[in-house]
Amino acid sequence: MTETFTGNFTQQEPIPEDAIEAAVAVLRHGRLHRYNVAPDELSETALLEQEFAAQMGAKYCLAVSSGGYALATALRAVGVKPGDPVLTNAFTLAPVPGAIASVSAKPVFVGVTEALTIDLDDLEAKLDQAKVLMLSHMRGHLCDMDRLMQMCDAAGVIVIEDCAHTMGAAWRGQLSGRQGAIGCYSCQTYKHVNSGEGGLLITDDPELGAKATMLSGSYMLYERHLAAPGPEVFEQIKYTTPNVSGRMDNLRAAILRPQLRDLDRQVQRWNERYDEIEHGLRGTPGLKIVERPDAETYVGSSIQFLLLDWTPERIAEVIQRCAARGVELKWFGGAEPSGFTSRYDSWRYADSTPMPVSDRILAGIMDMRVPLTFSLEDCGQIARIIRAEVSAVYQS
Numbered sequence: 500m501t502e503t504f505t506g507n508f509t510q511q512e513p514i515p516e517d518a519i520e521a522a523v524a525v526l527r528h529g530r531l532h533r534y535n536v537a538p539d540e541l542s543e544t545a546l547l548e549q550e551f552a553a554q555m556g557a558k559y560c561l562a563v564s565s566g567g568y569a570l571a572t573a574l575r576a577v578g579v580k581p582g583d584p585v586l587t588n589a590f591t592l593a594p595v596p597g598a599i600a601s602v603s604a605k606p607v608f609v610g611v612t613e614a615l616t617i618d619l620d621d622l623e624a625k626l627d628q629a630k631v632l633m634l635s636h637m638r639g640h641l642c643d644m645d646r647l648m649q650m651c652d653a654a655g656v657i658v659i660e661d662c663a664h665t666m667g668a669a670w671r672g673q674l675s676g677r678q679g680a681i682g683c684y685s686c687q688t689y690k691h692v693n694s695g696e697g698g699l700l701i702t703d704d705p706e707l708g709a710k711a712t713m714l715s716g717s718y719m720l721y722e723r724h725l726a727a728p729g730p731e732v733f734e735q736i737k738y739t740t741p742n743v744s745g746r747m748d749n750l751r752a753a754i755l756r757p758q759l760r761d762l763d764r765q766v767q768r769w770n771e772r773y774d775e776i777e778h779g780l781r782g783t784p785g786l787k788i789v790e791r792p793d794a795e796t797y798v799g800s801s802i803q804f805l806l807l808d809w810t811p812e813r814i815a816e817v818i819q820r821c822a823a824r825g826v827e828l829k830w831f832g833g834a835e836p837s838g839f840t841s842r843y844d845s846w847r848y849a850d851s852t853p854m855p856v857s858d859r860i861l862a863g864i865m866d867m868r869v870p871l872t873f874s875l876e877d878c879g880q881i882a883r884i885i886r887a888e889v890s891a892v893y894q895s
């Protein structure tokens with residue numbers, strides 16, 4: 500008898516009750532704009548920034564309207580100008596090259612390894628082409644951050660981290676987003692905390708913190724922030740930094756604060772699910788597990804495996820057979836961008852040179868979300884279905 504999975508791959512957990520109550524309180528008083536505060540009141544947004552900075556061990560934090568906005572703000576804050584090259588991952592999602600394009604800069608794509616991390620040899624060869632690296636920890640895979648930071652520091656390349664998939668992850672115990680000059684996070688529904696839309700940016704650099712705050716649309720109200728640099732830093736930059744409105748509002752901040760307090764527990768739950776699926780897939784003929792380095796503390800909110808050197812037809816057959824049994828696999832190798840997936844060469848607004856070594860890997864990347872609404876039994880069943888269908892196609 501063949502089993503079929505009946506769960507939903509895009510169903511997140513409900514917003515926790517304490518977050519709902521906090522949101523309702525904001526709705527009741529009506530002061531949704533972050534700078535609209537009663538006398539002596541601290542806004543939810545300012546408190547969120549203060550708490551996230553403390554949680555991450557960062558000096559400064561800014562809450563904004565989306566992860567993509569945080570990335571673009573980081574690029575502006577470090578001084579990227581129209582036409583400037585910006586190094587970034589070939590394996591990432593559209594908001595990353597999109598953030599670079601939004602400041603009229605030019606992505607320079609760096610290849611991907613079988614560990615699904617940025618190819619550090621390729622990066623080394625391209626380091627002299629740009630002053631900034633927008634490093635995307637795509638699907639939560641961390642590269643050797645020690646080697647990357649050494650290389651970039653030596654070359655004077657500023658690192659901006661895209662931590663959309665690594666909120667709560669760490670490299671040798673140091674939280675992801677704390678290695679580069681700026682760390683950016685997304686609070687969009689499919690990430691690790693859910694306010695529908697939203698983003699967070701952290702840094703230890705006072706000038707970058709002040710510029711990002713002005714850029715986000717603080718007017719001259721920056722003293723209402725609790726995790727921003729002092730007014731003397733703003734004095735230096737306030738006349739020369741444009742307002743590119745993209746603030747977070749108090750409703751979203753209220754929803755996020757309780758979720759961030761619960762992040763560690765959620766990470767543990769994700770990893771129980773991830774490990775269950777990985778365990779079930781290990782040893783499947785023709786399927787390569789993406790091994791995780793010992794130095795990496797990961798957040799298994801999605802899982803990837805490789806069908807390396809499979810023909811597109813056979814990969815399509817696996818996807819279709821799994822879908823028929825209720826398991827939704829995404830494929831990064833598809834010629835046409837579909838859903839959330841796309842390849843570096845599908846962003847035609849950005850020039851790219853073919854990267855055959857990366858193309859071979861991209862062509863074999865299979866990707867699956869692991870929502871927390873799945874039980875461990877669900878995860879075991881999903882792994883059995885993938886294992887059976889991959890084996891069947893492999894052996895046919």
Ligand SMILES: *Cc1c(COP(=O)(O)O)cnc(C)c1O
Nearest residue numbers: 565566567592594661663685687
């Ligand atoms: C979601 C995501 C972003 C951007 O986040 P938004 O909040 O959707 O703008 C950036 N990078 C990656 C890899 C993402 O998955």
